[in-house]
Amino acid sequence: MQIPYATEALSFARELVRRPSLSGQERDVAELVVREMTMLGYDEVSTDDLGSVVGVRTGEAPGPTVLFDAHMDVVPVTESEAWRHGPFSGERAEGRLWGRGSNDVKGDLAAALVALGALPRDAFAGRIVMAASVGEEMIEGLALGHILACQRVDAVVVCEPTGLLLGLGHKGRTGVVVEARGRAAHTSRPELGVNAVYRMMGAIGRIRAVPPRRDALLGEGVNELVEIVSDPYPGTSMVPAGCTARFDRRLVRGETPDSVLGEMRDALAGTDGMSARLHRVSLDCYTGRLFTVDDFHAAWALEEGHPVVQAALWGLREAGLPAEKFLAPYSTNGAASAGELGIPTVIYGAGDIADAHVVDESISVDALQAAYQGYQALARVLTGGMERG
Numbered sequence: 001m002q003i004p005y006a007t008e009a010l011s012f013a014r015e016l017v018r019r020p021s022l023s024g025q026e027r028d029v030a031e032l033v034v035r036e037m038t039m040l041g042y043d044e045v046s047t048d049d050l051g052s053v054v055g056v057r058t059g060e061a062p063g064p065t066v067l068f069d070a071h072m073d074v075v076p077v078t079e080s081e082a083w084r085h086g087p088f089s090g091e092r093a094e095g096r097l098w099g100r101g102s103n104d105v106k107g108d109l110a111a112a113l114v115a116l117g118a119l120p121r122d123a124f125a126g127r128i129v130m131a132a133s134v135g136e137e138m139i140e141g142l143a144l145g146h147i148l149a150c151q152r153v154d155a156v157v158v159c160e161p162t163g164l165l166l167g168l169g170h171k172g173r174t175g176v177v178v179e180a181r182g183r184a185a186h187t188s189r190p191e192l193g194v195n196a197v198y199r200m201m202g203a204i205g206r207i208r209a210v211p212p213r214r215d216a217l218l219g220e221g222v223n224e225l226v227e228i229v230s231d232p233y234p235g236t237s238m239v240p241a242g243c244t245a246r247f248d249r250r251l252v253r254g255e256t257p258d259s260v261l262g263e264m265r266d267a268l269a270g271t272d273g274m275s276a277r278l279h280r281v282s283l284d285c286y287t288g289r290l291f292t293v294d295d296f297h298a299a300w301a302l303e304e305g306h307p308v309v310q311a312a313l314w315g316l317r318e319a320g321l322p323a324e325k326f327l328a329p330y331s332t333n334g335a336a337s338a339g340e341l342g343i344p345t346v347i348y349g350a351g352d353i354a355d356a357h358v359v360d361e362s363i364s365v366d367a368l369q370a371a372y373q374g375y376q377a378l379a380r381v382l383t384g385g386m387e388r389g
């Protein structure tokens with residue numbers, strides 16, 4: 001039975017927004033997702049050991065398997081006193097859904113999950129997998145990669161804000177930690193020590209002078225200093241013996257952990273007391289699993305002529321929706337499906353990334369309704385349930 005968007009998907013989105021779900025704290029949202037999938041009649045509903053929820057539906061005809069992924073976690077609320085609509089209100093006003101995660105990405109999670117659950121079985125072939133994943137805001141790709149280790153799929157749709165355009169790829173991301181070692185001394189006799197901060201200042205200049213890599217589709221890479229801390233900190237009447245700086249790098253295709261670190265180490269060649277390593281980041285899942293991994297997420301892009309891209313654009317056009325291409329300026333779980341595993345992946349969703357992670361985060365209700373239709377169109381055409389002329 002076709003379930004009306006306005007009475008189910010939007011209602012579900014409001015419920016999701018009302019449940020705070022920081023990375024590693026998604027249990028309440030996961031329980032709502034299980035309930036909704038079960039109510040919609042998904043053939044299989046399971047929760048994996050990281051806490052991600054996976055629902056499966058099978059069409060009437062054989063065909064490929066297409067996975068739709070939307071993460072359940074959100075970033076913390078900032079400046080709570082400045083919000084006009086409560087950050088967990090799930091309020092509908094001014095034609096928009098308001099609250100933390102409404103844009104990134106609980107609105108699209110609800111739209112995709114309900115749209116795929118409401119799709120008649122004779123409208124798609126093969127299998128549809130709907131994944132509600134954990135921890136994306138902390139370590140993009142980790143949870144989806146875990147799901148894909150258990151699910152053989154032919155294509156992936158990552159549900160993220162694209163303004164209803166079809167995302168064909170994005171830059172990768174990594175954090176690089178640069179460390180400087182010096183020698184402590186009393187600040188009344190600095191000549192007896194080696195100030196690690198001064199060493200770091202010279203190193204930063206060298207690193208910033210490295211020309212960015214270029215990519216025909218993704219443009220230039222980025223290497224931006226985001227943190228610098230002396231040791232000891234807070235400072236005392238001591239020449240600092242250590243200094244750590246962290247760079248946020250936006251990667252283009254072909255960059256690897258070895259190539260990134262090699263480039264940084266080449267820039268530091270000939271300097272004393274300097275070293276570089278990848279930043280390490282941890283995700284403590286609500287299920288009790290703990291992961292600490294290198295903060296590295298590969299870049300990827302599909303060429304416009306790829307069959308998945310052509311099919312997706314055709315399906316959106318046939319549904320009366322925008323059939324325009326987009327390259328995301330942000331990183332997503334596609335870093336795992338496409339960047340690491342090479343599975344054809346596209347990004348699609350309502351909303352604008354400029355409205356994510358901000359005070360008074362919100363998303364257009366009309367755009368969510370269009371995304372609902374778009375997810376059904378993508379499911380039909382990517383499984384072969386919609387014949388192309």
